[in-house]
Amino acid sequence: MKSNSGFYIGRIKQVNTRLLNKFLAQKNITAFNGEQGRILHVLWENDGISNRELSKNLVLL
Structure with a gap:
């Protein structure tokens, strides 16, 4: 079974950054x-x- 953990970590970081930018705005x-x-x-x-x-x-x- 192939692991996509790197992909999911990257996506989590993207979502986290978007949420932080929204909060700052x-x-x-x-x-x-x-x-x-x-x-x-x-x-x-x-x-x-x-x-x-x-x-x-x-x-x-």
């Missing part, structure tokens, strides 16, 4: 979007984090 937050918010959150929680660590936390590697 409802609150009239225009300083950043959902994608940028994810990055800002990781940077806020991990002061002095390296680019490599940031990538790992954002699952970009």
